[in-house]
Structures are given as structure tokens and as C-alpha cells.
Amino acid sequence: MRKAFVLLVPLVLSACTWGIKLDDGARNVRTAWNGDVGSCKEQGKVTVSVMNRVGPVDRSDLKVRDELEVLARNEAAKMGADTIKPLAEPSEGSQPWGAYSCGSRAVEPARGNAPPPPSQNTAPQGGFETVPLKN
Secondary structure, eight states: OHHHHHHHHHHHHHGGGTTOOOOGGGGGOEEOTTOOOTTSEEEEEEEEEOOSEETTEEOOHHHHHHHHHHHHHHHHHHHTOSEEEEOSOOBTTEEEEEEEEOGGGSOOOOOTTOOOOTTSOOOOGGGOOOOOOOO
């Protein structure tokens, strides 16, 4: 019985991320981690939430944050926005985001594994880079 419980716990905990996927329309939504949305038009605000605990076990903070970003990008795409910005830190698995339309400032869609053209500056802004989750 004890061995079955030990084998079942990791399976249950890993099941939490199976249903959260980045929608096709959300692939063009960038995350403005540096908060630079001054020249953008606000589309609205969304609050997204995921489970941050499974029973007595806390989920990985990184996974929770990644899932919140994916959900926010999905919602922003539905609103016609091309940029999101976190409005506060995650709390109890919930986080508010601002959705913006920045027009030409949006990141171009990914082109598979091909390297970017040499004329583009590929350095992440603010020292961070957002990498989409794999399907």
C-alpha cells in the first residue's frame, strides 16, 4: 500500500499541467517583463489562476508562474491584445495582468528552430527572456 502511494503522488502532481496549453493566437502575445508599455493602448485587465497546492503539497513556484503567464497570454489574445504585463506578484495561485496593444512593437511569430536574421538584436530586454512552453 505504501509503495502504491509513493508511486501515485508524482503522477497526481504532474497531472496539474496537462491541460494548460498556449493557444495558437497567443503565440504572438509578448510579455513585457520590464513594464515598458507606455506607448501602448490598454485593452483591459485579466486575472488568471491555477492550483498552487495539491492537497498538503505546494507546487513548484516556477511552474505556477509559467502556467499563469500562458493563461494570461491566451486571454490577451482573445481580447485582441499583443502584449501583457504582470500587475502584481502571484498570490495563492492567482495573478492580475494588464493586456495592451502595442502594434509594431509586438514580437514576430517564432520561425521554428531557424536562427534570427543577423540584423535583429536578439538580446532580451531587462535581462530576462520569455520562452514559451512546449506543447
